[in-house]
Amino acid sequence: MKLTQSADRISLNQDQTAPTIPPAQIAEREAKSIFQTYTRQPIYIVRGEGAEVWDASGRMYLDFVAGIAVNNLGHCHPRVVQAIQKQAQILIHTSNLYYTENQVLLAEELKQLTGMDRVFFGNSGAEGVEAAIKLARRATGKAGLVAAVGSFHGRTLGALGATYKSAYREPFRPLNEASFVPYGDFEALKSAVTRNIGAVILEPVQGEAGVHVPPPQFLKAARQICDDAGSMLIFDEVQTGFGRTGRWFGKEHSGIEPDIMSLAKGIAGGLPMGAMLARGDAAAAFQRGDHASTFGGSPLVAAASLASLQAIRDERLVERSELLGSYLRSQLEKLDPIQVRGLGLMVGLDLKASASEVVSLARERGLLLNATGDHTLRLVPPLVVSQEQIDRGVQILGDILSI
Numbered sequence: 001m002k003l004t005q006s007a008d009r010i011s012l013n014q015d016q017t018a019p020t021i022p023p024a025q026i027a028e029r030e031a032k033s034i035f036q037t038y039t040r041q042p043i044y045i046v047r048g049e050g051a052e053v054w055d056a057s058g059r060m061y062l063d064f065v066a067g068i069a070v071n072n073l074g075h076c077h078p079r080v081v082q083a084i085q086k087q088a089q090i091l092i093h094t095s096n097l098y099y100t101e102n103q104v105l106l107a108e109e110l111k112q113l114t115g116m117d118r119v120f121f122g123n124s125g126a127e128g129v130e131a132a133i134k135l136a137r138r139a140t141g142k143a144g145l146v147a148a149v150g151s152f153h154g155r156t157l158g159a160l161g162a163t164y165k166s167a168y169r170e171p172f173r174p175l176n177e178a179s180f181v182p183y184g185d186f187e188a189l190k191s192a193v194t195r196n197i198g199a200v201i202l203e204p205v206q207g208e209a210g211v212h213v214p215p216p217q218f219l220k221a222a223r224q225i226c227d228d229a230g231s232m233l234i235f236d237e238v239q240t241g242f243g244r245t246g247r248w249f250g251k252e253h254s255g256i257e258p259d260i261m262s263l264a265k266g267i268a269g270g271l272p273m274g275a276m277l278a279r280g281d282a283a284a285a286f287q288r289g290d291h292a293s294t295f296g297g298s299p300l301v302a303a304a305s306l307a308s309l310q311a312i313r314d315e316r317l318v319e320r321s322e323l324l325g326s327y328l329r330s331q332l333e334k335l336d337p338i339q340v341r342g343l344g345l346m347v348g349l350d351l352k353a354s355a356s357e358v359v360s361l362a363r364e365r366g367l368l369l370n371a372t373g374d375h376t377l378r379l380v381p382p383l384v385v386s387q388e389q390i391d392r393g394v395q396i397l398g399d400i401l402s403i
């Protein structure tokens with residue numbers, strides 16, 4: 001086979017979305033070859049554009065899951081696609097043994113957007129959290145962690161120790177486990193943050209728990225409590241970052257600054273990237289050799305991230321998230337649910353009905369939704385979603401809830 005043929009194959013694959021594996025075989029072949037850690041919805045997605053995806057039979061779905069709050073720019077945003085294509089022809093990966101331009105440009109932009117002083121690049125949310133926990137330990141010399149009831153910080157061993165759901169932690173003990181305090185409970189937080197606590201880790205809005213916005217002043221109190229105890233305050237902004245809550249970062253609703261932040265999900269237009277940022281003393285705590293990632297901040301992913309930050313700015317997606325988020329919540333209120341919560345386009349909905357049944361019925365009607373609890377849905381559509389698409393999604397949900 002000539003070398004040129006693989007290039008021909010690549011351009012052919014870009015045009016055709018008919019899959020190689022027949023739809024009737026996908027689930028069985030997946031079950032035989034992939035660790036069975038996921039409960040997948042029975043849909044075989046082959047293409048996406050904006051807030052819509054298509055399955056292997058050509059059926060279109062409105063996507064209010066957005067890769068679990070990753071595709072803030074929608075699927076295959078043209079500027080991200082173009083940046084990936086351009087960079088892929090020049091340099092894809094070199095490792096962090098060398099300097100590359102995109103990584104430095106991206107770090108400078110992230111510093112400017114967040115007000116932090118330094119950035120470490122990884123490849124996922126959990127890696128951002130791991131780096132944050134390690135940095136807090138390095139900065140304070142203290143291993144104790146406090147996290148919130150309902151928290152989700154990832155599945156690697158460090159992040160898992162700070163993740164609330166005991167079913168996730170139980171099979172993997174011993175872990176460095178956090179003490180968990182009710183999200184929003186000032187007094188409980190104060191009592192938990194003793195002198196041996198190196199860090200308090202909090203989501204500015206809890207995501208996996210079903211979208212919980214903290215009571216006013218809670219994050220400000222957390223700042224004070226950490227200052228008094230000599231502990232680092234980590235904000236896990238993996239889900240709340242990049243316009244999701246109607247601000248660039250969830251922390252902006254609280255008016256306070258954490259010492260350390262973790263970022264991922266919406267950072268690179270759908271490509272895998274995670275980051276940990278820190279300011280002040282924490283930013284000076286890591287020494288050479290303290291942490292590393294082979295792939296972290298690769299030229300390709302950093303190019304996608306730079307393009308997506310530019311698109312968020314140019315298309316005013318942060319403002320759009322705030323406006324459309326309020327609109328979505330007001331329309332959902334009309335469906336008479338138990339409760340609608342959220343900030344921007346990060347929305348939680350408590351129902352009387354079974355959330356997993358609603359997810360199935362919605363999927364059959366062409367709407368992708370995510371259940372975070374028995375009676376709780378999380379809606380995190382792409383920030384590029386249109387008002388018409390929101391109306392269509394709410395209509396489908398309304399039809400189901402009125403059955």
Ligand SMILES: Cc1ncc(COP(=O)(O)O)c(C=O)c1O
Pocket residue numbers: 068124125126127129152153154155203207208236237238239264265
């Ligand atoms: C707040 C938060 N932190 C960390 C993570 C873990 O991210 P990842 O799955 O990319 O490791 C998630 C994932 O949902 C998250 O929502």
